[in-house]
Amino acid sequence: MLEARLKQANVLKKVVEAIKDLVQDCNFDCNDSGIALQAMDNSHVALVSMMLSTKSFSPYRCDRNIALGVNLTSLTKVLRAAQNEDVLTIKAEDAPDVLNLMFENTSNDRISEYDLKLMDIDQEHLGIPNTEYAATIELPSAEFRRICTDLAAMSESVSVEASKDGVKFACNGDIGNGSVTLRSSTNAEKPEQDVTIELVEPVSLTFSLKYLVNFCKASPLSTRVRICLSSEVPLLVEYPISDESYLRFYLAPKIGEDE
Numbered sequence: 001m002l003e004a005r006l007k008q009a010n011v012l013k014k015v016v017e018a019i020k021d022l023v024q025d026c027n028f029d030c031n032d033s034g035i036a037l038q039a040m041d042n043s044h045v046a047l048v049s050m051m052l053s054t055k056s057f058s059p060y061r062c063d064r065n066i067a068l069g070v071n072l073t074s075l076t077k078v079l080r081a082a083q084n085e086d087v088l089t090i091k092a093e094d095a096p097d098v099l100n101l102m103f104e105n106t107s108n109d110r111i112s113e114y115d116l117k118l119m120d121i122d123q124e125h126l127g128i129p130n131t132e133y134a135a136t137i138e139l140p141s142a143e144f145r146r147i148c149t150d151l152a153a154m155s156e157s158v159s160v161e162a163s164k165d166g167v168k169f170a171c172n173g174d175i176g177n178g179s180v181t182l183r184s185s186t187n188a189e190k191p192e193q194d195v196t197i198e199l200v201e202p203v204s205l206t207f208s209l210k211y212l213v214n215f216c217k218a219s220p221l222s223t224r225v226r227i228c229l230s231s232e233v234p235l236l237v238e239y240p241i242s243d244e245s246y247l248r249f250y251l252a253p254k255i256g257e258d259e
Contacts, residue, residue, distance in 0.1 A: 001235055002030050002066050002092040004057045009088035009103055011056070015247055017167040017238075018218035019048050020072040022145045027123050028068040030092070033247070034060070038125060046211050047234070047250040050127065055243035066092055068099055069121035078114045092118075095229070128250070133236070134203040135162035138181060139195045141225040141239065145216035147180045152209040154178045157254060161204040167197055171209070192223045203229045205253040212237070215249040 006012060019039075026039040027049075034053040040046065054060040082088060082103040088189045091100040098115040101215065105111075147169050151158050155173030162168075166183035187193040219225070228236040234250040 001063055001094055002068075002090065002096075003059070003061045004030075004035065004090045005059055006052075006088040006090070006215045008056055008084065009079065009082035009086040011241065012088060013050075013084070014218070014221045015050060015241075016072055016076055016079060017050075018215075018221065018247060019050070022046060022214055023048055023072060025069065025071050025119060025121050027121050028070060029064045029088040030062050030068065032062055038128075040126075041211075045208070045252050046214075047126065047128075049245070049250070051246055052241070056245045057239070062215075064094060066094065066096065068092060068096065069119035069122075070099065070116065071119060074116060078116050081112050081114065084092070112135040112139055119125070131230060131233055131236075132200070132201040132226070134199070134201045134225065134230045135167070135228070136198040136226045137162065137167050137182075137229075138224060139221035139227075140193055140195075141216075141222055143182075143195075144225045144227070145219045146210060148216050149244075151178055151180070152213050156209055157206050158209050158212065159204060159206045160229060160235070161202075162197065162199055163202040164199060184232070201222060203231055205229060205231070205236055207251055207253055211249075211251050214247065215251070218247050218249075235237065 022041040023039040026037055029036045037050040039048050069199055083105055086103040086105050089102040092202040099118055099120055101114045103112040151171045154175055155171035158169050158171045160169055166181050168179055168181045170179035182195050184197045185195045215237045221241055222239040234252050237249040239247045
C-alpha cells in the first residue's frame, strides 16, 4: 500500500494549480523514490514532469509501484478543502479504485477525510534525455513571470537569446515591439534576487508566450526558476521545490519563425 504524509498540503495544492490548465488527466506514479508525474499537454507541445521525493514526506511508505490515475479538476476540488498549513496524508491500496486524502489541522484538532475516485489512464512514458544545455539562466521566479506576462500583452511569441552580453527576451507584435535584457547580477543582502547566466555557446530560440505564461503559474512553489536552452531541443523551465523535489516544464521551440 501507499501512505505518504506531507507536512504542508499547500505544496500539492500549488503543484496541481500550476499544471491543471495544461494537463487534465494524469498518473501519479508512486514508488520507493517518491511520487512522480509526467504528462504532455493536449497539443503535444509541452511536457510536465514533477517529482516529490521521499524526503518531502514523513513518513513515506510505498510497498510496490502504484499508478494513481487522477482527474486534476476533481483533485483541485478536493484540495480546496485543505487549509494551507494542514498536514496532508495520502493513502491508497495496492490495486486502488480510490485515493484517500486526509487533512489534519493541528491548531484546532480538525480532521477532514475524502476519497477521490481514480481513473484507468493509459499513458506512455517519454524518456527525457540528459541534455548538456548551451545556456542556463537562474533568476527570481517573480521576475520571469513579470517578463512573460508583460511581453504576452504585445505578442504571441518571444525570442530568447543568450549571449555573453546577457539574456534577452524580445517580441514583435501587431502593436509594436518589446524586449527585456537581464545580465548576471548578485545581491549580497538578497541572494534570492541574483541572476546567474552560464553560457557554453550563444543560443537564440523562439517560443509560444501562451505556454510560458502558463508555466509561470508555478512561481508560488519557488522563489527561483531555472531556464535551460539549447538549439533544436525543448526549453526546460524548472522550479525547485525542496529536498530533491521539483516541477519541470519542457517546451518545443517554434520552427521557421523569425520573431
